[in-house]
Amino acid sequence: MEKIIIYQMFTRLFGNKNVNRRVNASIAENGVGKFNDIDLTVLRRIKKLGCTHVWFTGVIRHGSATDYTQYGIPKNHPAIIKGKAGSPYAIMDYYDVDPDMATDVTKRMYEYEQLIARAHKAGLKVIMDFVPNHVAREYHSICCQEGVKDLGADDNKDWHFSVKNNFYYCWGQDFNPGFDTSHDSDGNTIEPYTEQPAKATGNDVFSAQPGKNDWYETVKLNYGIDYCDAGGRSEHFCDEEGNVPDTWFKMTQILMFWASKGIDGFRCDMAEMVPAAFWHYATNEVREAYPWINFIGEVYDPNQYRNYIHAGFDYLYDKVGMYDTVRAVTCGQCSAQEITRQWQATEDIKDKMLYFLENHDEQRIASDFFAGSAEKGIPALIVSALLRNNPFMLYAGEEFGEKGMDAEGFSGCDGRTTIFDYWCVDTLRKGYYSRKELSKEEKALEKIHSQVLNIANSETSVSDGQFFDLMYVNPHLHKQYAFMRGNGKEMLLITANFSDSNETVELHIPATALDYLRAKRGKYKAKELLSKKDISLNLSEDKSAKFTVPANSGVILKIVF
The missing domain is CATH 2.60.40.1180 (Golgi alpha-mannosidase II)
Known part of the structure; x- marks a missing residue:
């Protein structure tokens, strides 16, 4: 039986070899990685590292400050984009891929399909993001298939909530966030962003006034839950004719579209913010046509784990349990005895828990905010990868000790690798494109990662x-x-x-x-x-x-x- 080892790469950063690394810079200044940079040599190295799957993060087209109007792609308002490159979780079109990563923008979907084929040729299965809870404020699909109605196209904006609506609306209120929308990130005066009526914000802010620390660049999708009725919350998962909410149908169509591209699974962003009832419906529908598809859920509430597994998820993040504990042990904040208590808490679902030490949301082990040294993460790697039969995931650059201590722009110096800015992650540039530049320490760290990950599957x-x-x-x-x-x-x-x-x-x-x-x-x-x-x-x-x-x-x- 194969033990799943997932290699997460933030796709637009991965192949970027431009070493300018200027703070808050444009794509022209700092460059961007392309689908074509991830060639067979790279993919075979990831396979040799000991990985079985590769998760291409941030592929679906999202909000960005880069202008692609010459290709018929609408321009985004800069005030509701985080960073020059934008958040990969502010989806602009579920049926399109990020033009940044295409060598030929007009053939961007073909280039992604070729990347999937290369990964399979290298012996790797492919995971991609599905972002079900929220979309960009200016969401509009220009690539949806014929006969597919866009999200919000038939919404009645006079209703705060309707089971037939895809979004939630704030009656008669203009979007009025707690920050200025009349200037871009460079301080230039621009036409203010307007939205009337305002839509609810992705992190469950059901008002027209999200703050600067909210997910203000996104809007919440409506899966049939009325969060603001007289009782506080009520569920409406079928209408009087017995039909599921319109959003269920449209989002399942999107899953089917990507499954048809030959991928092997979805990592589902903030899965617990979407009702388990939808997942039960959607996973059944997808697996009827594509029975091999795996679903990985980002669920942080341990009390909800079993609900989402029952709803069809193959694997769930073990973040607030195992990750938090192993991190605390690594930092000398608790006894290694605590690890026992954490695996015991999920013993009945042990094969369903996904262990990890880094991902795009978490701080790098080598950062000053975590362990301050990549070597201190080796015992955590040994435990997390070898403890049980369940999957393990590592984040690109972890194998070389990436520190995440750059202040890239919108993402300041916080111990994380940016997901908002155009940037070159130098450890990845060296590790996959200029290996002669790797230090002795970086090579040693890569070697022990490869040893441990290959032991996980060869033993x-x-x-x-x-x-x-x-x-x-x-x-x-x-x-x-x-x-x-x-x-x-x-x-x-x-x-x-x-x-x-x-x-x-x-x-x-x-x-x-x-x-x-x-x-x-x-x-x-x-x-x-x-x-x-x-x-x-x-x-x-x-x-x-x-x-x-x-x-x-x-x-x-x-x-x-």
Whole structure:
């Protein structure tokens, strides 16, 4: 059984080799990565790293300050765009792709289809974004298929809410955000943005006055929930004729459109802000035509996990549980014993949880806001990638220790890699297009990422084996996390060391662990899979296993029975 390892790339940043890196600059100044930059050589390197899937983030056309009117693409008002490049989650046209990434703008969809084909040729499955909760304020599809009605085309704007409407409206009120719309990001005077009546904002602001910290560039889609009725909230998931809300039908059409392009799955943005009832409907419809499609949901409320899995999601982000805990352990803010409590909280849905250490929303491990060093993330990598059979995701540049400490423009210096600005991520430029420039440390970090990720799939004890947590019988461990994986024929004894110093550990291995993993007692020459060294090990409940674990790293001991 294959363990899913997803490589997330922010597509427009990935192939950008322009090293100008000017703050708040245009596409002409700072350049942009193209679909064609992600060639077979690049994709095969990602596959060699140990990945099984690639998530092309930010492909669908979204709001941008770049002018493409010569190609028939409407110009966007600059006051409701975040950054020069714009947010990839302020969708302008669900049926189009970002012209920034096309070598020939008139053939932009073909170039994306060719990228999908190249990824498949390299042995990678393709994930793409689906953004269901909100769209750009100026959303208008110019590429929708014949016979498809645009979102909002038939809305009755006199109603705040109607099950037949695609948007929510603020009766008789002009859009009046808490910032000036009469100037662009460079301070130039422009015609103010107008919207009458104002639509509700994407982060559930049901008024005409979103603030500058709201998702003011987006509008909320209506899936049949009235958030403002007398009772506070009511659900209307079918009309008097038994029809589902119009938005359900239109958004499922969009999913079907992209599934027809040959992709293998969707990462669904802010899935929990859309009712589970819709997902049950949509995933069933899509899988009837495309049964192989996977759905990955961004759900942050653990109390909602099982609702969304029941609604058809294959995998959900484990952010507020495992990610937050592993981050805290990495930063010395809590004991490694807490990791046990987190996997136990989702034990009944263990194969459905997606683990990660970085993504476009989170701070880089090497940033000053997280661990301050990429090497300190290695034990977290070992735990997150090898703990269970569930998927693991890494973010492009993580394998080289990208710091995310640039102040790119709209995205200031916050430890994250911008999703709003035109920029060159220098670690990616070096790692995939000019490898001779990689430092010794960057190469070493890439190597251990590749080792761990390939172990996840090449070692059947991980990809298809059982798991046993050793922490409850080793309560003295607080900066180390120890566990076992096995399948009755062989076994891995894994210890991750979150300490800044080498540590000699003595692990008690209980009889229940050996019996559960069908391990044979005895003395072994265990192979340490990272260093390739042999280590003598007495596998018994009567005697502790003793060995040294390097600082900010781990030991992965393989025993063949």
